[in-house]
Amino acid sequence: MRQSQLLLILFLGCMLMVQAKIPGAEKKALIDLYESTNGYHWVKKWDLEAPVTDWYGVKVKDNHVVEINLFRNNLMGPLPESIGDLSGLTLLNLAFNNITGELPAALVKLDQLKVLKLEMNRIKGPIPHDIGKMASLQELSAFNNFLTGRIPESLGEITQLRVLNLSSNKLWGEIPNSIGKLVQLESLGLFENSLYGQIPEEMGKLVMLKELVLANNKLGGEIPQAFEQLASLKVLQIQNNEFESFKTLETMDRGQFLVIDYDKKEDFENFKDVDFSRTRMADTKFEDDPDE
Numbered sequence: 001m002r003q004s005q006l007l008l009i010l011f012l013g014c015m016l017m018v019q020a021k022i023p024g025a026e027k028k029a030l031i032d033l034y035e036s037t038n039g040y041h042w043v044k045k046w047d048l049e050a051p052v053t054d055w056y057g058v059k060v061k062d063n064h065v066v067e068i069n070l071f072r073n074n075l076m077g078p079l080p081e082s083i084g085d086l087s088g089l090t091l092l093n094l095a096f097n098n099i100t101g102e103l104p105a106a107l108v109k110l111d112q113l114k115v116l117k118l119e120m121n122r123i124k125g126p127i128p129h130d131i132g133k134m135a136s137l138q139e140l141s142a143f144n145n146f147l148t149g150r151i152p153e154s155l156g157e158i159t160q161l162r163v164l165n166l167s168s169n170k171l172w173g174e175i176p177n178s179i180g181k182l183v184q185l186e187s188l189g190l191f192e193n194s195l196y197g198q199i200p201e202e203m204g205k206l207v208m209l210k211e212l213v214l215a216n217n218k219l220g221g222e223i224p225q226a227f228e229q230l231a232s233l234k235v236l237q238i239q240n241n242e243f244e245s246f247k248t249l250e251t252m253d254r255g256q257f258l259v260i261d262y263d264k265k266e267d268f269e270n271f272k273d274v275d276f277s278r279t280r281m282a283d284t285k286f287e288d289d290p291d292e
Helices: 003-021 024-036 081-085 105-109 153-157 177-181 201-205 225-229 247-251
Strands: 058-061 064-069 091-093 115-117 124-126 139-141 146-149 163-165 170-173 187-189 194-198 211-213 218-222 235-237 242-245 259-261
Touching: 024 064, 024 081, 081 105, 153 177, 177 201, 201 225, 225 247
Parallel strands: 064 091, 091 115, 115 139, 124 146, 139 163, 146 170, 163 187, 170 194, 187 211, 194 218, 211 235, 218 242, 235 259
Antiparallel strands: 058 064
16 A cells, blocks of 8 residues: 555544544434524534534534624524533524524523624523523623513523523513622623512622613613612613602712713713613624635
């Protein structure tokens, strides 16, 4: 056998060994995702015969799938339960698609996940009650879906969260007190749901918070006095609720705000009018596209 042929065989053998090291359960989970969301209709399809490392939007590190970025790729259909087998996943971006059905219960098994972006889909049903198991999450964005039910109390266990956006869904009930545990939170959006009751006093502990968007709900009572502790707050939108008093806002430092919008606007007439579409809460940048 010629040396060149031997080298070719060795090279192909090494490639097969590398491919074989990717756990079978992870590859199956990817194939399930492809089939469940009508992969043949994706904008950028996967060649299931090619190595996983060649599949669009998939990143492999140390023989594990660590990222899936299928932003704006025409996914249609529900997420498979087997997605929970992607145990090494740190980023899952499925925003701006047509994903339907409910969030699989096994999603909470992704305890290494740092970024979960599901905005602008058609996902329905509740947020998993044990979502607090996703302890590594730093960003959770699921605005503009059809999520229903209460915000789970366990959400407060995800203490590394910096961005939480559940706006424009069908969530109802009170904001859980456990939100106050998210002391790293910089951006909180619960705009346009059916939330009621008072804002928890515990939210005054969110001293890193820069953006708070609670507009278009049924929240009532008074603005917690603890809001005076939110010295980092730059954007506050609480209009179109049922608050009885805004005394706390009147005692806050007006100079800290870039945008403030609430139902007694004449008291803050010097503030800029808000354009919600330009706030970070509603902003999904096109840099999420792997090709941009």
